Amino acid sequence: MEEAVTQLAPIGSSPSLADTQNRSLFTQGLLPVVGRTPVRYGVGVATDLRSRLGMPTVRAPLPVAPSLLSLFADGGVVRGRTVVCTGDAALSVALAVSAAATRAGSWLAVVGVPHLGVGAAVEAGVAIERLVLAQPPMASREWATTVAALVEGFDVLIVAPPVSLTEHDARRLQSRIVARQSVLLAVNVPGALPTSRTSSDASRMGGNASRVFAGDLDVHADTVSWSGIERGGSHITQRLVHVRVGGRRCPVPREATLDLSCVTNQHAS
Amino acid sequence: MRDQPTRVVVVQFPHWSSYADAVGCSARSAFEPIVRAVVAHVPLVEVTAPGIIVFATRGPSRYVGGDDALAALVHAAIRQQLGAANDASAAQPHFGIGIADGRLTAAIAAQHSLHTGAPHVVAPGASHNVLVDTPVHALVQCVEVIGAVGAGVPGADDVASYREVVSLLQRLGLYRFGDVATLSEADLIARLGAFGRDLFRLAHGMDRHPPLAVAPPPDRVCSQQFDAPVESRDAVLATVDQLATGVVEHLVAHGLAVVRLHVLLESDHGERSERMWYRADGWSASAIVESVRWQLDAWIQHDAPTSGVVGVRLSPEQMVVDAGRQASLWGGERDGDRHAQRAIRRVADMHGAESVTIPTWRGGRDPARWFEFVRSDAVDLEHRVARDAAVPVTWRGSLPSPAPSLVFDVASDAHIDVCGADGQRVSVTSRHAMSDDPAVVRIGATTYDVLAWAGPWPVEERWWDARRARRAVRLQLLLRERGTEQTRAMIAVLEHRVWRLAAWYA
Structure with a gap:
């Protein structure tokens, strides 16, 4: 299955819309697969099938940086999906994943991360003229309503859900994402602040993205090495992150070890 | 034949936004009472931005008996309003009133009036004499009145682009508008592009935009009547959004941009709110919605209309040939941008x-x-x-790349313990030597072992100013959570003998 998909559109080439539509239908298992080769239908058939199933029309996946391409089978992040990011580098990887899309004209909303280091977003390659931060109220229903309002205008959302968020509201939000064909990156932001005054912050930023959201893709990112820093000398110059993409839309997990600063350099060039 | 510039009054508050900050409300809501004080005497004013009011003298001046009387009247009205608003608790904002032929000259007169404290009136036909001796640098101060240089040109930041033009003119030896006026229009256009034509007009005391010679497209006034009074502000604004998009697209199709727009809101009981809006580089749909929001909020807050809105009318009063904007084709606003802005609103x-x-x-x-x-x-x-992102410049002495993804300000007050192997808190001497190597970090209930560290890096800010000086030490730490294999990197800051969590590399 995996090979067949890459065959249809070699990674790195810009896939035509027809290919994209076909491919995402194959990967979603909506078109019959004979043996290991998907049956090729014309675009008309695919579109017709989608409309008969009452599904939204498929748009091209959101682009990702070249170094992340090997992690995403579909040549990018398929629209309408929820990606749950965990691990200690979750936020950095979420920024890296959304960067190429913002450069291509999509808007990015970062919800519930009041202490976002925008410098890191810039380094990740995010076009900050299309970056907006939102702090919705913490109550589950209001939070979900606000984010749903944002979904109307934003292609990519990085959210750190509050502890109060119920699975019911999370599901409603996800169906909103599917209808609007945006991408939701739910991030476990590793906590947080120690003092009593900021304990609310700590709970707010608790890692419950993986608890409430049923991800189409699960991205787990752990730092494997920090280089440059010594006992008293130099400073961190490089950070290697091991990223594993799995989940129900990616039954065969894909893994890669990335240098996050390299993702940046590709954008700069 | 040269077209006659409109004789206008410019009322300018030069540092309005900082004043509004000091008073503690948004620039727009703070400015609204002043607009209303002026509107009490002059029916139709143009509000270009918070801090600037422009209106034509023709009607009001004849009514009150001359420009001087008009200037004195407006001056007194604003003084009274400012006096009523704050009882000498905050510093009164400075403002200037200038009357002259043409917006630029009036703005220059307003600048002059700032220094004298009294309205400055330039006699009819005398604008040229004022401009001859005015340094071209005045363009920078008048940017909000006359509009940005390159309407819609990507990268044309309002003030910065004027600085460039001014610096170019100065390098060419043209220090005053009088010098610029000696050049031919063709030469200016050849050197400065489309703005050269505007500059030629400004230097000759004319307005930037000549009255429109092209016949305006037929159905340019657009209005919407509601069947039932609409009480919801969002619903009204949604309608305005539709109307504005229609108007702007219609005009773009004719190669025009609206610079002066009249907005009328009407309630079921016949109450009206009308206002003239001016924007030298042309109105876009979302900018129109923003302005109507301002107008609507002010109407609800100050006049409290007794019923819902039944009618909205947008009438473009002055249009210019859209030279450089090409909104829907080239960069600029796209559907995605519009949707995002709507969601944000x-x-x-x-x-x-x-x-x-x-x-x-x-x-x-x-x-x-x-x-x-x-x-x-x-x-x-x-x-x-x-205009694309302002690409950040690396600051000397700032943190080296990679940047942390979670950062906490001084105010976050997140105290932590950084201890040596002996359990004593690590301190740093005035020569930036640490008392001990950091070994253990305690953040709340969690204990981390220090694997490596970088620093201490001294931060000395504003050492020349005793009150605002800041002395601190930064430490980059690589930690392992005790009992797990989890490594994390952070920045700790020591200031006033207290360690604080400053950033996580999340």
Whole structure:
């Protein structure tokens, strides 16, 4: 299955819309697969099938940086999906994943991360003229309503859900994402602040993205090495992150070890 | 034949936004009472931006008996309003009133009036004499009145682009408008492009935009009558959004941009709110909605209309040939941008403008201060997208790359313990030597072992100013959570003998 998909559109080439539509239908298992080769239908058939199933029309996946391409089978992040990011580098990887899309004209909303280091977003390659931060109220229903309002205008959302968020509201939000064909990156932001005054912050930023959201893709990112820093000398110059993409839309997990600063350099060039 | 510039009054508050900050409300809502004080005497004023009011003298001046009388009247009205608003608690904002032929001369007169404290009236036909001796640098101060240089040109920041033009003129030896006026229009256009023509007109005391010679497209006034009075502000604004998009697209199709727009709102009981809006580089749909929001809010707050809105009318009063904008074709505003701006406005309406913030580069050494989070209603999003991101410059002495993804400001008050192997808190001498190597970090209930560290890096800020001086030490730490294999990197700051969590590499 995996090979067949890459065959249809070699990674790195810009896939035509027809290919994209076909491919995402194959990967979603909506078109019959004979043996290991998907049956090729014309675009008309695919579109017709989608409309008969009452599904939204498929748009091209959101682009990702070249170094992340090997992690995403579909040549990018398929629209309408929820990606749950965990691990200690979750936020950095979420920024890296959304960067190429913002450069291509999509808007990015970062919800519930009041202490976002925008410098890191810039380094990740995010076009900050299309970056907006939102702090919705913490109550589950209001939070979900606000984010749903944002979904109307934003292609990519990085959210750190509050502890109060119920699975019911999370599901409603996800169906909103599917209808609007945006991408939701739910991030476990590793906590947080120690003092009593900021304990609310700590709970707010608790890692419950993986608890409430049923991800189409699960991205787990752990730092494997920090280089440059010594006992008293130099400073961190490089950070290697091991990223594993799995989940129900990616039954065969894909893994890669990335240098996050390299993702940046590709954008700069 | 030269067209006659309109004789206008310019009322200018030069540092309005900082004054509004000091008073503690948004620039627009603070400015509204002043607009109303002026509107009490002059029916139709143009509000270009908070802090600037422009209106034509023709009617009002004849009514009150001359320009001087009009200037004195407006001056007194604003003084009275300012006096009523704050009882000498805050410093009164400075303002200037200038009357002259043409917007530029009136703005220069207003600048002059700032220094004298009394309105400055330039006699009819005397604008040229004023301009001859005015340095071209005045363009920079008058940018808000006469509009940005390159309407819609990507990268044309308002003030910065004027600085460039001014610096170019000065290098060419043209120090005063009189010098510029000696050149031919063709020469100026050859050197400065489309703005050369505007500059030629300005230097000769004319307005930037000549009265429109092209016949305006037929159905340019557009209005919407509601069957039932509409009480919801959002619903009215949604309608305005539709109307505005229609008008702007219609005009773009004819190669025109509207610079002066008249907006009329009408309630079921016949109450009306009308206002003239001016924007030298042409109105876009979302900018129109923003202005109507201002008008509507002010109407609801100050006049309290007794019933819902039944009619909205947008009538473009002055249009210019759209030279450089090409909104829907080339960069500029696209569907995605419009949807995002609409979503931002909606959330700002639901939970207040502070709930949606826009990061704006400010610079500095502290990673939490590299970017400032500005309320969404204080940023012209469209402009921001059109001119691309201000690429941050690396600040000397700031944190080296990679940048931390979670940063905490001084105010976050997140105290932590950084201890040596002996359990004593690590301190740093005035010569930046640490008392002991850091070995253990305690953040709340969690204990981390220090694997490696970098620093201490001294931060000395504003040492020349005793009150604002800041002395601190930064330490980059690589930690392992005790009992697990989890490694994390952070920045700790020691200031006033207290360690504080400053950033996580999340």
